[in-house]
Amino acid sequence: MKFTSLPTSVEYGKTGIFRGHFSFSNSKLTEYRWPICEIRGKQDGPKLCVSAGVHVNEVAAIEAAVRLQKLFDPNHLTGVVSIVPLINQPALYRYNEYVCPLDQKNINFSFPGDPNGSFSEALCDAIMNEWTASAECYVDMHGGDLRENVSKFAIYQRTNDASLEEKARQMALCFDSELVVGLPVDHMAKPGRPPTAFASQGRLALMSEAGANGLVDEDSIQFHVDGVLNVARTLGMLDSKVTAFNRARIVCSDYLWIESPIDGEFLPEVEPGDRVEERQRLGKMRDLFGQDLTDIVAPRAGHVLWRMTHPSIPKGSPVLAIAVEERKA
Numbered sequence: 001m002k003f004t005s006l007p008t009s010v011e012y013g014k015t016g017i018f019r020g021h022f023s024f025s026n027s028k029l030t031e032y033r034w035p036i037c038e039i040r041g042k043q044d045g046p047k048l049c050v051s052a053g054v055h056v057n058e059v060a061a062i063e064a065a066v067r068l069q070k071l072f073d074p075n076h077l078t079g080v081v082s083i084v085p086l087i088n089q090p091a092l093y094r095y096n097e098y099v100c101p102l103d104q105k106n107i108n109f110s111f112p113g114d115p116n117g118s119f120s121e122a123l124c125d126a127i128m129n130e131w132t133a134s135a136e137c138y139v140d141m142h143g144g145d146l147r148e149n150v151s152k153f154a155i156y157q158r159t160n161d162a163s164l165e166e167k168a169r170q171m172a173l174c175f176d177s178e179l180v181v182g183l184p185v186d187h188m189a190k191p192g193r194p195p196t197a198f199a200s201q202g203r204l205a206l207m208s209e210a211g212a213n214g215l216v217d218e219d220s221i222q223f224h225v226d227g228v229l230n231v232a233r234t235l236g237m238l239d240s241k242v243t244a245f246n247r248a249r250i251v252c253s254d255y256l257w258i259e260s261p262i263d264g265e266f267l268p269e270v271e272p273g274d275r276v277e278e279r280q281r282l283g284k285m286r287d288l289f290g291q292d293l294t295d296i297v298a299p300r301a302g303h304v305l306w307r308m309t310h311p312s313i314p315k316g317s318p319v320l321a322i323a324v325e326e327r328k329a
């Protein structure tokens with residue numbers, strides 16, 4: 001990685017606050033530069049990497065990444081916090097939903113990536129093997145693209161490595177979530193989200209989700225900010241105490257996408273965070289004459305993670321997602 005600093009910044013790698021830009025070494029990525037704030041504490045310790053803006057309309061997460069830059073003091077920090085507030089640089093000022101406009105791929109589902117692949121694949125590879133290479137933990141913040149409303153939740157990856165899974169779960173519980181989703185172990189067989197790709201290399205990554213419809217709201221910003229600070233506290237990087245938890249933090253063990261079987265207009269009957277029973281109607285699909293076409297029904301009992309807010313849903317696209325509660329041993 002090559003760094004250029006802002007005039008007010010310390011030199012890269014020195015104790016203090018670095019502010020500037022970097023480029024990755026992969027030639028597929030050299031056209032772009034990423035903003036970065038890296039706070040290096042007086043005491044050596046772990047590195048925590050934090051990002052937002054993989055989805056550029058998930059603005060509460062991006063604002064959280066901006067605020068976090070001012071919440072770490074090098075004099076009271078053990079280790080390094082590295083913050084990249086907007087990963088999907090090609091989508092900046094273009095407002096693309098979900099994808100990188102250069103290859104139309106969803107970066108969030110392109111991990112672990114490929115140095116010889118498309119832009120998004122090369123970027124995921126560079127995130128894993130350059131920027132976060134020495135990180136103890138990577139947190140990628142999300143939530144609320146232009147047509148969706150998400151509950152407040154955190155995602156970690158379950159693995160057959162018991163100590164990694166326990167640590168990942170502990171870090172996911174640092175967020176004051178309604179739901180804490182441990183992705184099933186079989187996700188490890190296919191590439192996708194950062195928690196999965198990192199776990200398959202014995203490393204730790206989390207996602208936090210909060211926000212709606214491209215709106216900057218204080219509750220969602222605070223959710224992300226407090227969660228990341230609690231992760232840093234739990235890693236022993238800060239002396240301050242973990243904040244109090246007010247939400248239920250219901251631990252879930254599966255993530256189900258519920259798709260519409262037809263083109264139509266979705267009329268939801270549930271909201272993010274709601275508990276639903278197996279076979280419960282979640283909403284109806286109607287046509288533009290107001291005629292009911294079909295019911296959307298819960299395949300299993302669980303909790304609504306998020307729902308689409310724009311009614312128009314094409315066949316095969318999700319209307320919402322459900323997290324299935326973990327069975328207590």
Ligand SMILES: [Zn+2]
Pocket residue numbers: 054055058108142143144
């Ligand atoms: Zn997202």
